[in-house]
Amino acid sequence: xxxxxxxxxxxxxxxxxxxxxxxxxxxxxxxxxxxxxxxxxxxxxxxxxxxxxxxxxxxxxxxxxxxxxxxxxxxxxxxxxxxxxxxxxxxxxxxxxxxxxxxxxxxxxxxxxxxxxxxxxxxxxxxxxxxxxxxxxxxxxxxxxxxxxxxxxxxxxxxxxxxxxxxxxxxxxxxxxxxxxxxxxxxxxxxxxxxxxxxxxxxxxxxxxxxxxxxxxxxxxxxxxxxxxxxxxxxxxxxxxxxxxxxxxxxxxxxxxxxxxxxxxxxxxxxxxxxxxxxxxxxxxxxxxxxxxxxxxxxxxxxxxxxxxxxxxxxxxxxxxxxxxxxxxxxx
Numbered sequence: 001x002x003x004x005x006x007x008x009x010x011x012x013x014x015x016x017x018x019x020x021x022x023x024x025x026x027x028x029x030x031x032x033x034x035x036x037x038x039x040x041x042x043x044x045x046x047x048x049x050x051x052x053x054x055x056x057x058x059x060x061x062x063x064x065x066x067x068x069x070x071x072x073x074x075x076x077x078x079x080x081x082x083x084x085x086x087x088x089x090x091x092x093x094x095x096x097x098x099x100x101x102x103x104x105x106x107x108x109x110x111x112x113x114x115x116x117x118x119x120x121x122x123x124x125x126x127x128x129x130x131x132x133x134x135x136x137x138x139x140x141x142x143x144x145x146x147x148x149x150x151x152x153x154x155x156x157x158x159x160x161x162x163x164x165x166x167x168x169x170x171x172x173x174x175x176x177x178x179x180x181x182x183x184x185x186x187x188x189x190x191x192x193x194x195x196x197x198x199x200x201x202x203x204x205x206x207x208x209x210x211x212x213x214x215x216x217x218x219x220x221x222x223x224x225x226x227x228x229x230x231x232x233x234x235x236x237x238x239x240x241x242x243x244x245x246x247x248x249x250x251x252x253x254x255x256x257x258x259x260x261x262x263x264x265x266x267x268x269x270x271x272x273x274x275x276x277x278x279x280x281x282x283x284x285x286x287x288x289x290x291x292x293x294x295x296x297x298x299x300x301x302x303x304x305x306x307x308x309x310x311x312x313x314x315x316x317x318x319x320x321x322x323x324x325x326x327x328x329x330x331x332x
């Protein structure tokens with residue numbers, strides 16, 4: 001009962017946060033700007049979105065094949081079709097209820113491929129760990145490729161924090177900041193060790209250990225080359241789907257690979273922040289495109305376009321997989 005109430009609270013909280021961000025991104029828009037936002041979405045070239053959707057589907061299929069590679073050392077070799085169905089249905093159910101997708105992903109293979117759920121959990125931890133690592137790499141590449149854009153913003157914020165109004169550098173502010181950061185990290189490590197018997201703290205330790213175990217578990221994978229090639233392919237398809245999506249809207253059609261990296265980095269984080277990324281994704285894309293002199297309305301419109309394409313594709317393909325799953329496995 002307590003766990004159910006906690007899940008309900010999490011669902012309401014993250015959905016509410018997404019709705020709050022939606023309100024925040026539109027509250028200062030004038031009626032003319034809202035009309036422009038709607039017009040931009042109506043006039044978008046949705047034919048050019050089709051290649052982006054195909055790339056996303058290919059990335060999901062590649063993710064299914066990568067998951068199979070992780071299962072091989074455990075002695076399981078499920079069909080590629082069922083694995084793909086499980087991956088797509090995990091996205092589908094995650095849109096409805098947080099974390100339900102992970103449960104369904106393992107349950108589907110357990111039912112149709114006779115793979116134990118408990119053993120599949122380890123492969124999911126490995127997948128998440130590598131996706132986290134890939135996201136950090138993409139973020140690093142984003143910063144390196146655009147040190148002028150990111151650097152200018154960073155310098156402005158640095159001056160605002162560490163310089164006074166007369167333009168004098170305040171050494172004590174920098175020292176205090178460093179001491180606070182080191183202190184937080186040090187005492188966090190102490191608290192995590194000392195109070196590891198407390199359930200919430202144990203959960204945090206478990207997540208940290210899970211990420212480390214996931215990253216190190218790849219040493220057991222027999223076909224490491226295929227695993228890393230699928231990982232590169234997945235994130236390349238994510239990136240290119242955003243790049244091609246620019247052509248669908250005139251206001252952003254001039255943008256290239258660097259803004260694509262930025263949207264991939266911060267948009268991926270936003271998709272985790274709220275239920276299905278609603279609100280957070282549009283907000284992140286709007287703020288990112290503002291760094292490239294794209295107006296607030298046009299940035300928000302493109303955020304809505306990308307989010308809608310991804311969400312509609314997951315809903316449609318997810319429903320299709322839900323219908324095809326029992327048909328494909330009727331002999332079983």
